[in-house]
Amino acid sequence: MTISKLETLPQHDRSIRSSALNPRPILRLQAMRAAEMAAMKCGSSVDDLMEKAGKVAASITRSFAGNMPALILCGPGNNGGDGYVVARYLAEWGIPVSVAAYSEPKTDAAKKARSLFSGKVTSLDEAEAAPLLIDALFGVGMSRSLDNALLSKLTALSKAASLRIAIDVPSGVDTDKGSLLSDIPAFDLTIAIGALKPAHRLEPSATICGRVAVGDIDLTISNPDLIEIPKPRLAAPTPADYKYSRGYVAITAGAMAGASLLSAVAAQRAGAGYVALLGGETISGPMALVHRSWSREALADERINALVIGPGLGRDELGVQRLSMALDTSHPLVLDADALFLLSREGLDCLRNIQQPTIITPHEGEFKRLFEGISGDKLTRVTKAAALSGLVVVLKGADTVIATPDGRAAISQPAVSWLANAGTGDVLSGICGAMLARGMDPFDAACTAVWLHGEAARLAGPGMIADDLIHHLRSAFVEVTVAS
Ligand SMILES: NC(=O)C1=CN([C@@H]2O[C@H](COP(=O)(O)OP(=O)(O)OC[C@H]3O[C@@H](n4cnc5c(N)ncnc54)[C@H](O)[C@@H]3O)[C@@H](O)[C@H]2O)[C@@H](O)CC1
Ligand SMILES: [K+]
Numbered sequence: 001m002t003i004s005k006l007e008t009l010p011q012h013d014r015s016i017r018s019s020a021l022n023p024r025p026i027l028r029l030q031a032m033r034a035a036e037m038a039a040m041k042c043g044s045s046v047d048d049l050m051e052k053a054g055k056v057a058a059s060i061t062r063s064f065a066g067n068m069p070a071l072i073l074c075g076p077g078n079n080g081g082d083g084y085v086v087a088r089y090l091a092e093w094g095i096p097v098s099v100a101a102y103s104e105p106k107t108d109a110a111k112k113a114r115s116l117f118s119g120k121v122t123s124l125d126e127a128e129a130a131p132l133l134i135d136a137l138f139g140v141g142m143s144r145s146l147d148n149a150l151l152s153k154l155t156a157l158s159k160a161a162s163l164r165i166a167i168d169v170p171s172g173v174d175t176d177k178g179s180l181l182s183d184i185p186a187f188d189l190t191i192a193i194g195a196l197k198p199a200h201r202l203e204p205s206a207t208i209c210g211r212v213a214v215g216d217i218d219l220t221i222s223n224p225d226l227i228e229i230p231k232p233r234l235a236a237p238t239p240a241d242y243k244y245s246r247g248y249v250a251i252t253a254g255a256m257a258g259a260s261l262l263s264a265v266a267a268q269r270a271g272a273g274y275v276a277l278l279g280g281e282t283i284s285g286p287m288a289l290v291h292r293s294w295s296r297e298a299l300a301d302e303r304i305n306a307l308v309i310g311p312g313l314g315r316d317e318l319g320v321q322r323l324s325m326a327l328d329t330s331h332p333l334v335l336d337a338d339a340l341f342l343l344s345r346e347g348l349d350c351l352r353n354i355q356q357p358t359i360i361t362p363h364e365g366e367f368k369r370l371f372e373g374i375s376g377d378k379l380t381r382v383t384k385a386a387a388l389s390g391l392v393v394v395l396k397g398a399d400t401v402i403a404t405p406d407g408r409a410a411i412s413q414p415a416v417s418w419l420a421n422a423g424t425g426d427v428l429s430g431i432c433g434a435m436l437a438r439g440m441d442p443f444d445a446a447c448t449a450v451w452l453h454g455e456a457a458r459l460a461g462p463g464m465i466a467d468d469l470i471h472h473l474r475s476a477f478v479e480v481t482v483a484s
Pocket of ligand 1: 032033035036049050053075076077078079080081082106107137138139140141142143144145146147167168169193194217
């Protein structure tokens with residue numbers, strides 16, 4: 001698929017009527033270094049950036065932990081340097097603070113920050129636990145696992161503390177991959193310096209980070225290729241709207257009635273003006289849901305703005321036939337569940353003629369089957385899969401990652417764990433369909449759908465089932481709807 005395919009919008013382009021609040025960039029190591037260089041070209045020095053980083057981290061620390069006595073662990077690089085600046089500010093503000101160094105500072109900026117801190121600095125071996133532990137050992141420059149003595153000291157100090165804060169990233173995570181280089185303790189708060197990094201949003205490190213606050217150091221970041229899925233803004237219907245102008249979603253039914261019904265009702269609640277269940281005559285549902293017999297004519301209806309296929313489709317001959325007919329249409333597509341299973345069996349080659357905007361929404365198992373040869377961390381895998389397939393790929397999970405063939409990607413905020421539940425994926429595919437049908441670009445459609453789905457889950461709370469998500473979609477909608 002080419003980029004021009006992604007740019008193809010349904011004929012009734014209503015993309016203007018939706019927009020997101022400013023997405024937060026997520027910077028990989030290389031992008032972080034580039035932003036740092038750009039700041040320096042504009043006249044900032046590393047010392048200036050470190051001063052800003054330490055000051056904002058100290059201020060966030062004070063808001064979070066009050067006047068709690070702190071022990072700051074400082075490493076040899078600039079993360080350690082940030083730690084010395086934090087120590088200086090906390091001490092100036094009258095907060096009891098002690099500092100322990102893992103080794104002497106090695107960078108010029110860290111040496112300077114160390115020299116400006118007038119308090120005592122002990123060795124790490126001598127460090128005594130305090131109620132607040134601040135980890136400024138290693139940041140994005142972490143390149144290997146922690147040595148055992150350091151790990152056990154960090155773990156013991158962490159256990160003895162009441163609150164734990166990490167500066168930039170917890171020492172021991174791989175910043176770009178979100179993997180753990182050592183079995184490190186979890187933090188209550190991580191203060192991301194300048195911008196979010198993948199490790200703040202990808203599992204397992206996202207859980208280790210705890211809450212994440214971004215400390216602004218005035219970096220200019222333009223056109224990031226990786227963002228956090230933002231809270232969307234969706235325009236309310238205008239007086240000129242009518243059912244078809246709000247988007248016609250067709251959902252393909254099959255062997256398992258409930259799944260396609262969940263998807264269809266989710267599309268209705270996600271704002272589609274007209275939702276038809278094709279080939280599911282025996283399934284009941286809201287009276288507003290249209291039931292159509294499966295036929296080539298019903299499928300060819302030019303008013304259809306998005307076609308969802310996969311939830312409850314089945315893996316038998318009927319499913320294969322319906323999928324093949326769906327792929328022959330030119331409707332924007334959402335492919336999920338059994339459609340993905342059948343595609344992994346038939347091979348991605350079946351998609352070679354697809355020209356329309358298309359979103360696929362695999363979970364890990366479906367993804368592995370579809371993209372057998374692709375390995376690596378989650379972000380890399382999804383980006384490669386999108387480039388290979390030419391589709392917008394949504395790899396679902398606690399840390400949902402969305403990628404486009406042209407290299408853009410987004411990661412969700414941590415999802416409510418109650419979402420690990422049968423039928424929740426069917427709901428997501430229906431919401432994706434509704435967003436495509438209102439004329440959104442497939443990347444924006446997928447981002448908006450994942451945000452609404454996650455918010456509905458948060459509102460539904462513990463014990464939720466997929467049906468509850470649909471119920472709470474309305475409240476999630478209230479939060480994002482703006483007057484047209
Ligand atoms: N990028 C930016 O714009 C800014 C970054 N700052 C801070 O600088 C940090 C990055 O600093 P650095 O690049 O100096 O890197 P780090 O401070 O993360 O650590 C690098 C040092 O640690 C050593 N090291 C790495 N892994 C180790 C291990 N397992 N055991 C022992 N030693 C290990 C390296 O050899 C190197 O000496 C950021 O995370 C942030 O906290 C801020 O000071 C200012 C602005
Ligand atoms: K750290």
